[in-house]
Amino acid sequence: xxxxxxxxxxxxxxxxxxxxxxxxxxxxxxxxxxxxxxxxxxxxxxxxxxxxxxxxxxxxxxxxxxxxxxxxxxxxxxxxxxxxxxxxxxxxxxxxxxxxxxxxxxxxxxxxxxxxxxxxxxxxxxxxxxxxxxxxxxxxxxxxxxxxxxxxxxxxxxxxxxxxxxxxxxxxxxxxxxxxxxxxxxxxxxxxxxxxxxxxxxxxxxxxxxxxxxxxxxxxxxxxxxxxxxxxxxxxxxxxxxxxxxxxxxxxxxxxxxxxxxxxxxxxxxxxxxxxxxxxxxxxxxxxxxxxxxxxxxxxxxxxxxxxxxxxxxxxxxxxxxxxxxxxxxxxxxxxxxxxxxxxxxxxxxxxxxxxxxxxxxxxxxxxxxxxxxxxxxxxxxxxxxxxxxxxxxxxxxxxxxxxxxxxxxxxxxxxxxxxxxxxxxxxxxxxxxxxxxxxxxxxxxxxxxxxxxxxxxxxxxxxxxxxxxxxxxxxxxxxxxxxxxxxxxxxxxxxxxxxxxxx
Numbered sequence: 001x002x003x004x005x006x007x008x009x010x011x012x013x014x015x016x017x018x019x020x021x022x023x024x025x026x027x028x029x030x031x032x033x034x035x036x037x038x039x040x041x042x043x044x045x046x047x048x049x050x051x052x053x054x055x056x057x058x059x060x061x062x063x064x065x066x067x068x069x070x071x072x073x074x075x076x077x078x079x080x081x082x083x084x085x086x087x088x089x090x091x092x093x094x095x096x097x098x099x100x101x102x103x104x105x106x107x108x109x110x111x112x113x114x115x116x117x118x119x120x121x122x123x124x125x126x127x128x129x130x131x132x133x134x135x136x137x138x139x140x141x142x143x144x145x146x147x148x149x150x151x152x153x154x155x156x157x158x159x160x161x162x163x164x165x166x167x168x169x170x171x172x173x174x175x176x177x178x179x180x181x182x183x184x185x186x187x188x189x190x191x192x193x194x195x196x197x198x199x200x201x202x203x204x205x206x207x208x209x210x211x212x213x214x215x216x217x218x219x220x221x222x223x224x225x226x227x228x229x230x231x232x233x234x235x236x237x238x239x240x241x242x243x244x245x246x247x248x249x250x251x252x253x254x255x256x257x258x259x260x261x262x263x264x265x266x267x268x269x270x271x272x273x274x275x276x277x278x279x280x281x282x283x284x285x286x287x288x289x290x291x292x293x294x295x296x297x298x299x300x301x302x303x304x305x306x307x308x309x310x311x312x313x314x315x316x317x318x319x320x321x322x323x324x325x326x327x328x329x330x331x332x333x334x335x336x337x338x339x340x341x342x343x344x345x346x347x348x349x350x351x352x353x354x355x356x357x358x359x360x361x362x363x364x365x366x367x368x369x370x371x372x373x374x375x376x377x378x379x380x381x382x383x384x385x386x387x388x389x390x391x392x393x394x395x396x397x398x399x400x401x402x403x404x405x406x407x408x409x410x411x412x413x414x415x416x417x418x419x420x421x422x423x424x425x426x427x428x429x430x431x432x433x434x435x436x437x438x439x440x441x442x443x444x445x446x447x448x449x450x451x452x453x454x455x456x457x458x459x460x461x462x463x464x465x466x467x468x469x470x471x472x473x474x475x476x477x478x479x480x481x482x483x484x485x486x487x488x489x490x491x492x493x494x495x496x497x498x499x500x501x502x503x504x
Contacts, residue, residue, distance in 0.1 A: 066234025076434025088343025
């Protein structure tokens, strides 16, 4: 193993570089990739409707409540990265804090969540690809092609292969693609917001609704169940900022830049979300009829319904923005699982071939292809078995996100426990912020798991009277535990603490 980036730091003991291309991403590039991974245009069109159905006009309050634990956890991630910049992030840091078993499961949570969402992103990109063709050629029948199962699967696999190809070529290729795609979707979202507010000002909005301070009051939500469901949805919409940390071995100033990029990404995203949410509520209201944001028929894609009335003949730009958003996120999301798999292979928690780096592109070649194959297989199996299973697994993502974010946040608290009371800054950033963030997310994990046992949760499907969302979510976590036991037999040196040691 080569030496770590700063071998003088005690925290770097047993950590090592993996052969990735150092210094290939700066702060701006990292933030762009972080925003891309979150995919604001795609996320908002899918999340605005369901969140409004839960909390009504208090959508801005819920978005802010979801932002708080993300910011708290991001501060903890930043401290861990400052001490231990490593591409394995959650896997590496949880291993150093709690030992190999919890560390392995933290890594599995990240890998499983990102691979599942890769298949969903590809599917959404395909839907909007055919919708774009229908709008472009004024032929609605082209939009229906996405419902042709063999064609849908074939197109989805092409999208996954293209994203894998760009990711395989390293961070330079990823960065170049993302600058264009992210800039375009942010431009269109800004256009939508300005146009919506203009309609409100001109009296031509569907259901002009004046912005009220009460919209920002989370305590005004009708029930705790609605509050919890709303926060769970809002946590999902912020997910993805941690991709900036998985690039730490490839960024300039790896101890500082990734942490700063994570914080900036979360702040940029909350501004985008609040602006678009306020514009949508002001223009459409929360009614359950017509263009209302509370209309169940509008919830699957709110922008598909509102883009025409708000943007007029330029509505096709919103379809292109959502297509570019999902395609951009599909490509940038490969960064996280590939680098986590790379680290797990490098530190002998997985077969050594996962630790291979492309000699030409200095990227995690084998791990990137493995992630693509897993995402493709997951999509084909779930899409051909049951469409409900596919979408319920996406709903179960909230559990996995809370699971590995919570573990990582508490790893920060435990790893720095001896320094926690050495000063005000250490107390706030190494103890209090990650502790609160981690506890909030783990409480949300338990609450979501409990609620998802209800057969009515998600698609309404169940097995033996237990909700399919719960079975899928816990099933993925238990699958990780089973694979971990297999690896413990095959790679005992990692699980005996001989490769990554605990503590500083």
